[in-house]
Amino acid sequence: MTYLSPIKPVKRPRIGLYSVGLRAYWDQFPGLRERLIDYGRFIEKKLSGWGDVFNYGLVDTEGEGRKAGEWLNERNVDLIFSHAATYSTSSTVLPVHQICKAPVVFLNLQPTERINYADSTTGEWLAHCGACPVPEFANTFNRAGIPFRVVNGLLGMSVTPAISLTNEVTAERAEAVRAWKEIEEWARAAAVPRTLQHSRFGFLGNTYSGMLDMYSDFTMLQAQTGIHIEVLEMCDLDRMLRDVTPQDVKTKLEEVNGMFQISGDSPSDPIARKPSEEQLEWSCKVAAAQERLVKEYDLDALSYYYHGAPGGEYEKLQGGFIVGHSLLTARGIPCSGEGDLKTAIAMKICDILGTGGSFSEIVVVDYVDGTVLLGHDGPFHVAISEGKPILRGMGLYHGKQGTGVSVEAKVRTGPITTLNVTQTGDGKLKLIGSEGESTDGPIMRIGNTQTPVRFREHPDAYMTRWFAEAPTHHCAMSIGHNASLFQKVGELMNVKAVTL
Structure with a gap:
């Protein structure tokens, strides 16, 4: 990797x-x-x-x-x-x-x-x-x-x-x-508890409205993991944006062209098109500002979401998030969307262990191949990609406001382990790990990250067991079979760990 x-x-x-x-x-x-x-x-x-x-x-x-x-x-x-x-x-x-x-x-x-x-x-x-x-x-x-x-x-x-x-x-x-x-x-x-105890997690914006599984008490998270949570505002990022130079944008564009494949129009989805030069340049400008934000606030991870008023400046700003947050994730600063701090912790655990940690959720089940498609609309951990990730221009972000550039990619074929960090009814964190195999099955061409995963039992049986553990609906996907490693992390953090 x-x-x-x-x-x-x-x-x-x-x-x-x-x-x-x-x-x-x-x-x-x-x-x-x-x-x-x-x-x-x-x-x-x-x-x-x-x-x-x-x-x-x-x-x-x-x-x-x-x-x-x-x-x-x-x-x-x-x-x-x-x-x-x-x-x-x-x-x-x-x-x-x-x-x-x-x-x-x-x-x-x-x-x-x-x-x-x-x-x-x-x-x-x-x-x-x-x-x-x-x-x-x-x-x-x-x-x-x-x-x-x-x-x-x-x-x-x-x-x-x-x-x-x-x-x-x-x-x-x-x-x-x-x-x-x-x-x-x-x-x-x-290394996990030591690194977390010295980590600063940025929380930019808010948690997606209505996603009740993701809401958590900042004090509870700090008490159980040792992380510090730095609450950030969109105006903090906007301030960084104003200092971005044309050379900064050019440097980011070179980085993006080296790491990503720039798509044409999706053959199937009318809202997924070839990114325009304006969209790419804006994403790179925002990416440069995001890196400045991380360095100024000395962040080790970032969870973010901002809805934004229709047509507002901050709506446009958040529309450029995915590319920059994917670049940060690849450089050891995991970024979780929709304001999901618990999955940011899961991603950081995977990253500390050198196993990746890409932002995922259940997309759809393929009953023919016996796989569960896992992914999201970004960000993506570029270091564990199967080939070059694709950048697509999105006419709109489904369920969210704004337009921009999104990442279409899959985790490399082979053994994987998902890690979910959830919160129980008594306010305790819990780790849920499940091992499987990333397959070379087909994915949709809609500008989202997607990985077909074959778990060790039928998809219905797997989902029944997973749902019974009351997970947060997102998880981090790591490469390798890491269940015993995650189990040890749980023990050293004094957090219950379950392996499916």
Whole structure:
């Protein structure tokens, strides 16, 4: 997936790590301590690809556990991996997490697929008995009211340490691949709450009148996600528009011509025509103003809608929104239409994870192909497009006032996952994810984004289950099968997550 250069980078998660041991062992079994420390360094190096890692080293007494908890607090970590390197008492580990409240994942990663039964010593066994203390940790944490997760599998090294009496080259074994996929998901998921807690979401205009599912309390959204919501006015954007130069417009037009295919008239829909030069120039002028707005207000995402009085200046201004908001979405500033802040959050989650996140809703069902067409009248995430998106001139925006240029595109063929952020009756956010396949089926030529998606069950069965979860009617479409990743995001955000 090729993104344009992001306007603002995603925050890297701060990942805590320590290895567990029992201090009594070190004098009894020479070399064991150093061997376990090396295993921890291997884990640290692997984790560093997904975040900034703070490795405390060995925690081998309850006093050391207290020191580790304070140390991890000082590093402001988002997630802690506790490596069960060998047996240790639960009293050693508990203080770490009573002091540092970051979520914890226990790593039960055995270095070998099979010990050398004939030649193993007690010291050799202790280097491979990481599973031994995990039930004790689980019981203790449960009784202490501290949530925990466990990843089981193989360590996945490519070299056997000289001290070892068995084979420790397990990188290609399924148990190592599976374990590291899960660890990677936890690490990547940790970037979401950190980035959201530093994000400023613009809210421009209002929410589409009557779409009651989309109305939300700004305080509730900030309380549950950490985002700041900056309320913007159309006059703020109009002020930016007045400063746009002819060179700015020319630069945007070059960007648009490089990223989009300019359509002719739709062969089927009389309101979808070849964009006029005036429409394209206006969309590019508005796009330059939109980028100025994002930079001036230091925005990380934007939700927008403005109805506008018929024939008014702001009606004309909002008519040019879709192209610029698609360009911003491709540069890491997700833009959701119709004032849907919850779907802006869903899009931002997808974008933080590097999986896209295009604004969608149910368009129509194709019972012949067994697909559900998902899309909207824009904006679109250009980075996950099947080929070049098409720009069409719209004689009118259905259900909205004004005319302008719209994006006609589909998400690339292959695995996709939709992410819906909804609000329950008790005011709690909920994530709903569903995996499917984007197909090469036909789409309408009406200037809208549309992607035929085949879910894992009949469209009617899928819709019955989806509607039962009371979703917001929009969702974000991401590429790849990301349900387990979204599930972890929900856990780290303390938000309920459901996978269909």
